[in-house]
Amino acid sequence: MYLITSATGHIGNIVAGDLLSKGKKVRVVSRHGDKMKDFVTSGADALIGDLSNPRFVNKAFEGISAAFCMVPINTLTKTMRKDRQKIARNYVDAVKKNGIKHVILLSSVGAHLREGGGAIDGLADLEAYFSELKDINILTLRPGYFMENLYYELDSIKSSGIIGSTLKGDLNFPIVATKDIAAIVEKRLLSLDFKGHSIEYILGPKDLNYNDITRILGKAINRPELKYVRLSKNDYKNGMVQSGFVSENVADAFIQMEEAFISGGALSAHTRTRENSTPTTFEEFVKDFAYVYQHQKAA
Numbered sequence: 001m002y003l004i005t006s007a008t009g010h011i012g013n014i015v016a017g018d019l020l021s022k023g024k025k026v027r028v029v030s031r032h033g034d035k036m037k038d039f040v041t042s043g044a045d046a047l048i049g050d051l052s053n054p055r056f057v058n059k060a061f062e063g064i065s066a067a068f069c070m071v072p073i074n075t076l077t078k079t080m081r082k083d084r085q086k087i088a089r090n091y092v093d094a095v096k097k098n099g100i101k102h103v104i105l106l107s108s109v110g111a112h113l114r115e116g117g118g119a120i121d122g123l124a125d126l127e128a129y130f131s132e133l134k135d136i137n138i139l140t141l142r143p144g145y146f147m148e149n150l151y152y153e154l155d156s157i158k159s160s161g162i163i164g165s166t167l168k169g170d171l172n173f174p175i176v177a178t179k180d181i182a183a184i185v186e187k188r189l190l191s192l193d194f195k196g197h198s199i200e201y202i203l204g205p206k207d208l209n210y211n212d213i214t215r216i217l218g219k220a221i222n223r224p225e226l227k228y229v230r231l232s233k234n235d236y237k238n239g240m241v242q243s244g245f246v247s248e249n250v251a252d253a254f255i256q257m258e259e260a261f262i263s264g265g266a267l268s269a270h271t272r273t274r275e276n277s278t279p280t281t282f283e284e285f286v287k288d289f290a291y292v293y294q295h296q297k298a299a
Contacts, residue, residue, distance in 0.1 A: 001025040002189055003060060003067040005051065005091075008035040010148050011106065014182035015068060019189070020044055029060050031072075051087045054094075061094035066192060068185055070106035071126055073119070078249045084122025085129075092129045095136065102192050104185055105130060105140045109174060109201065110257070110266030117266055118256025131197060139194040142270070143181050143202040144174025147285045150217070154296060155243070157217075157226065164229045166236050166258045169211040173261055174270075176204035177285050180278035201276040208282060220286035221293045 004016040007028035019026045020042040028039045033048040040046050049056040051072070061067065069091050071084045095103060110117045111124040130138050153163050167173075181202050188194060210228045218226030231239070233255050240246040240254070260266035270276070 001027055001045070001064055003027045003029065003064040005029045005060070005068060006070050006072045007039065008032050009070070009072065010146070010178035011070065011182045011185065012068065014179055015185050015189070016044065017042070018182075018186050022190075024190075027060065027064065051090060052083065054090045057087075057090040058094045058097055061098040061100060064098065064100055066102040066104075066189055067095070067100055068104045068106070068189065069126075071122060073250070075245055075250050076247050078247055080119070080247075080250050080253050081122045081125070085125050088122070088126040088129050091126070092133065095130075095133065100136070102137045102189075102194070103130070103139070104188055104194075105138060106181075106185075107140050107142045109142050109144050109203075109270060110260055111140075111142055112269040113260060113265055116256065117260045118258075119250070119253040120257055120260070120266065121253075137192070137195050138197045139188055140197070140199045141181065141184065141202055142199060144176045144204055147175055147177045147204075147280075147282060150213070150289060151292065154293060156239075157221070157223070157293070161223065161225060162227050162229045163210065163214050163217070164231045164236065164239070165210065166231055166233055166255060167210055167261060169214075169228050169230060170209050171262065172207040172209045173267060174201075174203035174272070175208050175213070175282065176202055176278055177280035180204070180280050184278075201270045202278055203270065203272055203276050204278055205281050206277070207272070213282065216282055217286055217289065220283075220290045 002019055004012045006012045007016045008030040016026050016028050027045040029047050030036055036046045047060050051057055071087045077083050107123040107127055108120045110120040111127055114124045127140055214226055214228040218224050237251045240251040241248055
């Protein structure tokens with residue numbers, strides 16, 4: 001049986017659905033019971049609960065042969081890194097107690113820094129905790145920036161006609177569609193061909209910058225006047241916090257992450273190759289974005 005954590009997210013949803021369609025035994029885990037109905041209908045073993053609860057996590061890992069582990073973000077927490085550390089430790093303890101031999105971890109570019117990556121630091125901790133395990137096969141995936149993160153810009157685009165962050169507009173970084181990450185997770189779970197401790201980067205088809213992203217996005221939604229604005233740290237933080245969806249602690253973590261991109265540190269550990277470049281282009285992604293843009297009202 002395969003365990004898929006955060007099964008209602010962009011990646012887990014695809015992986016779990018595809019495995020079930022292939023007749024595989026799947027256990028799905030999520031905090032959101034209302035989003036699990038389709039999985040149950042398709043034959044999944046569904047558990048609803050909190051990954052910060054060690055008993056719940058241990059129960060989730062019982063009888064599992066391979067697991068996909070990701071650490072979700074609570075955007076309103078006041079202790080983001082500590083929250084993610086707790087979940088990571090629960091995963092490690094459950095893997096040891098249940099003798100799991102194959103685990104795929106979802107991490108991020110920049111996790112090699114271990115410190116100073118802001119929002120990435122909790123994923124660096126996840127890697128570090130699992131690195132202490134012996135006699136287990138662990139594949140750590142380090143994808144680039146999710147294309148789907150741009151959905152958080154919908155309100156700003158609708159209300160102000162801008163996309164903003166603290167990054168320089170011409171700073172290139174890897175950006176990847178989550179469905180491409182899901183495809184790799186599914187492939188590796190089905191094959192279980194990874195041995196020991198290994199790291200795999202997932203970088204999208206090519207690096208882009210916010211000037212590129214804004215131009216392509218503006219064209220797709222018929223708003224060629226859409227602008228990218230490099231914001232000060234204070235303005236960026238205030239905008240996130242005032243939205244009501246992000247705490248000050250999480251906003252600070254995202255700003256520190258962008259500082260790690262600006263310094264180059266977060267982007268220094270990988271080299272783009274044919275093997276780590278995935279197929280879905282940003283131009284393909286923005287077709288879906290344009291549909292959501294046209295059918296969703298600004299908050």
